[in-house]
Amino acid sequence: MTRLLSIGTYGEADTKALDEMGARFVPDLDAACALDDAARADVTAIAFKGSGSFDDAAMDRFPGLGLIANFGVGYDAIDVEAAEGRSIAVTNTPDVLNDDVADLAVAMWLMQGRRMLQADAHVRSGTWAEGTPFPLNRKVSGGTAGILGLGRIGYEIADRLAAFKMDIHYWSRSPKKTPGWTYHADPQSLAADVDFLFVAVVGGPETENLVDGRLLDALGPDGVLINISRGSVVDEAALLDRLERGALAGAGLDVFADEPRADPRFAKLDTVVLQPHQASATHATRGAMGQLQRDNIAAFFEGQDLLTPVV
Amino acid sequence: MTRLLSIGTYGEADTKALDEMGARFVPDLDAACALDDAARADVTAIAFKGSGSFDDAAMDRFPGLGLIANFGVGYDAIDVEAAEGRSIAVTNTPDVLNDDVADLAVAMWLMQGRRMLQADAHVRSGTWAEGTPFPLNRKVSGGTAGILGLGRIGYEIADRLAAFKMDIHYWSRSPKKTPGWTYHADPQSLAADVDFLFVAVVGGPETENLVDGRLLDALGPDGVLINISRGSVVDEAALLDRLERGALAGAGLDVFADEPRADPRFAKLDTVVLQPHQASATHATRGAMGQLQRDNIAAFFEGQDLLTPVV
Incomplete structure (x- = not known):
């Protein structure tokens, strides 16, 4: 059962950690939306690191989704209002960067x-x-x-x-x-x-x-x-x-x-x-961002309060 | 009568200001030492902006010298001990840079x-x-x-x-x-x-x-x-x-x-x-350094206390 879906390209350490959490990996939102119905229906949490637009239509594809955990402080790729309407929580990774x-x-x-x-x-x-x-x-x-x-x-x-x-x-x-x-x-x-x-x-x-x-x-x-x-x-x-x-x-x-x-x-x-959008691109900070993203996912799975909810 | 000798390459504003103080201009210490005896004997103050070594032998060439006003905070090009022995004052341009x-x-x-x-x-x-x-x-x-x-x-x-x-x-x-x-x-x-x-x-x-x-x-x-x-x-x-x-x-x-x-x-x-030794190379700061160099020279000519003596 795939509860966690990882969308985007992650570094080695983050990939390993997400894998240990049982994640299924897809490179981008299009690939995520193209998964078969059964695979999509299983997804309850998404580790999102993408520049694609996570909009209403994309959310439609994941009927069991409860969390979009964004990698990064800026979550403008995610339609937060649409997420709220569906009771999908959204988290980001503020402060550490x-x-x-x-x-x-x-x-x-x-x-x-x-x-x-x-x-x-x-x-x-x-x-x-x-x-x-x-x-x-x-x-x-x-x-x-x-x-x-x-x-x-x-x-x-x-x-x-x-x-x-x-x-x-x-x-x-x-x-x-x-x-x-x-x-x-x-x-x-x-x-x-x-x-x-x-x-x-x-x-x-x-x-x-x-x-x-x-x-x-x-x-x-x-x-x-x-x-x-x-x-x-x-x-x-x-x-x-x-x-x-x-x-x-x-x-x-x-x-x-x-x-x-x-x-x-x-x-x-x-x-x-x-500069090539590298403001947060240090080993230490990207490590901390990945950890915070996963901590939010773990809290969600354990039914605890999310650490850094967006809304 | 040349009381003030300017050694080195100065910007336009500094050159103009030194000219108004009656300075004679030479590009470097070698050219200064090569001036004829009468010209050198007249020199009582030198505006120094050079990387050459202003040593004992060079000081010998200026028997009436009373001040070496260095442009810059670092005055390692000037043999300060030799200057002290001859009662030649040395000033620099600290702090402004x-x-x-x-x-x-x-x-x-x-x-x-x-x-x-x-x-x-x-x-x-x-x-x-x-x-x-x-x-x-x-x-x-x-x-x-x-x-x-x-x-x-x-x-x-x-x-x-x-x-x-x-x-x-x-x-x-x-x-x-x-x-x-x-x-x-x-x-x-x-x-x-x-x-x-x-x-x-x-x-x-x-x-x-x-x-x-x-x-x-x-x-x-x-x-x-x-x-x-x-x-x-x-x-x-x-x-x-x-x-x-x-x-x-x-x-x-x-x-x-x-x-x-x-x-x-x-x-x-x-x-x-x-970087090409440009740490102090801004218009504002080089302007302030030139002013401080000239203020020291003016104080010397007027018999007042030097502003930023090195020793």
Whole structure:
């Protein structure tokens, strides 16, 4: 009897652990939906690590489903409202990845401002050795940073930036308890007041294209956008347009509208730092995420309270 | 009458400001020493921005010299003892560059650990778009960092690292007042206890090859060396040997033994981040350094106390 279905590609340790829990493995949601009726009817819990859309129609295929345990903090691939309507619980893996994601956000900010990709190439190519000096660049610490979405990850980013003597501004649905950071009631006002804007909102329909052309114009030609949230939050056409025109100083992007097919126009820009959605991709953190996903599944099977339910 | 001689290559703004102070310009110390006797005899102050060795013999050529105003915090190119013997004052430009240097140190640490150069290339080349995932890498925050030399720059590095939840250890000639950081009485003990070692001592004969093969072995195969101090502090042959053998996990280097001719063996390694001695090379900071150099010169000419004398 298959009670647990694993959807997606897992690492060796996670695969072994899920196997020990009796999981059946399929590579993606399409393959899951294509299982025969009997196999699908048995499934009560799904370990989900996919970018496919786990919508109403997909849930229809699993009549006995009681839990979708998502691998990752962002669960925008799952229609949570549909799940709620069917009494399917949804869990994610928050918090364990906050530090890694904040680390990468700060690193992209520093790399972009100090032009460290170009500087490494300047040494590596021998250009420096031939006597060509590397141009002066931009001081980043001591400036003004805006956090768009002061959730757990946004807070970790802000806390690191504070150690770089940054003046911290943020937008959130409501003011939060902070060590004196400046609240903005709307994203536009935030973007207008800062040099560096860090996108840390959750993905999904509510934040789609929140960072649009108008907001990027408020950030302005000295502004830099750092995104570790979701590609969907940014109007990528507007972003590319402004980067190509120099109407924005630069960007650090770990996420893209259509992953992994990052728009090739980004690759032509030397004012951007590009990362392959790797913010949480360390051995330690992915290990902790897998463990939390399995702990939620185990709690479900044992009829105990879920550790990190989404709703 | 040339009272002020400018040695080195300055940016436009600094050149203009030194010109307004009546400076005569030469590109390097050799050219300065080659000026005719009358020109040299007139010189009472030198604005020095050079990597040449300002030694006893060079000082002999300027019998009326009263001040060497160094551009930069590191003045290891100047024989301070010889200067003192001749009552030549020496000034440098401390503090104004601390933030930039600490920023670059932390950035190299993050980039090396999270393999961000390789990750950027993975996106830019289209490899990610073709479906090849980027390998998991190393979590850096929450680890253990050692600061070799807890001066002003070392302190700024440590303070930033603390925001990344690092456990901070340090070596210094004597224990300092810190927020609970762990003191080590010798560099060897420091290196043995940490994963990431940040070199922040001053250059010069006293620290030459302080980071030798034995210390790198104490740092070990999981260890990473970050150097924003001087190339002379590290035994580069020992470092290259360990990096090439994998006996050290990696390095972030802004300084090299023979600048700008960084050993081409470094360029072959993908475990290192290489920077062209650009730690203080931002418009804002270089501007502040030039101003402080000139303020020292002006104070000297006006018979006032020097702002930042070295001794």
